[in-house]
Amino acid sequence: MEYQTPNPHLVEDFPFDFSEGAFERIRQLLRESRNFDIGSYKDKYMKRRISIRVRATRAPSAEAYSELLAGNEREIDALLKGLTIHVSQFFRNRSTFDKIRDEVLPLLVARLQGEGRTEMTLWSAGCSSGEEPYSLAIILNDSFAEELQGLKVSLLATDINEGILNTAREGAYVPERLQEALPEIVARHFRPHGGKFHLAPDIRTMVEFRRGDLFDHASYCESDLILCRNVLIYFERQEQERILKGLAASLRPGGILVLGKAETLVGDIRRRFTTLCPVERIYMKN
Secondary structure (H helix, E strand, C coil), X not given: CCCCCCCXXXXXXXXXCCCHHHHHHHHHHHHHHHCCCHHHECHHHHHHHHHXXXXXXXXXXXXXXXXXXXXXXXXXXXXXXXXXXXXXXXXXXXXXXXXXXXXXXXXXXXXXXXXXXXXXXXXXXXXXXXXXXXXXXXXXXXXXXXXXXXXXXXXXXXXXXXXXXXXHHHCEECHHHHCCCCHHHHXXXXXXXXXXXXXXXXXXXXXXXXXXXXXXXXXXXXXXXXXXXXXXXXXXXXXXHHHHHHHHHHEEEEEEEXXXXXXXXXXXXXXXXXXXXXXXXXXEEC
């Protein structure tokens, strides 16, 4: 059976019926070939994203698409990218980054200095194509140069998709990804070339990108600040609680957790945090 090249202009929101057999077959293929389990995600989200690939390949049904997937490594990679990539922007929800710059980082730096510590670890979990950790790196570079003189900062960014991590490491972005960045920041840290804006090497080298699975707590990093924004919304509540417990365990006492504006702490984990800013979803570990 012939399938056409994917059409990049297909819209995401359209109805598409899945049989349980086809959905389970696709889940099995992803688990066996890429060690990726869609069972932790909300079914509605997964089916919508898979449907995009069904339509893009012109497969006549979900069953036919599952057969295509079984013998096509390239399509497996395309599907995995579609399931895990979440579009981001530099300084997305800029008020959150303003709060991090003006209140959160000064609070952390003062605490570390009071404890006599000389190292600080910041972790962007579910970093996608790198806009979030790079935004944090720009803030550190532009607003905390003096503090960085006597403080070693590790800025770690993780995502489950190795392909999107390679894109992040390249640091080249279309103009739409910079819409929320101030013009002076773009002028200072980016160079336009070939229709994209290329991030300056001194900012890129501040961030270490590493593959990480939020359901594998062994891959978590002991941190002073964790940004896990717009990630939990894709998971069922039970899985949200599991992730939050892992994040809480990874934060040092007094560490800060930043969630997305549509997210909040759920379950017993709320007892382990004090709310610093309810509007920006910023919490301090007790």
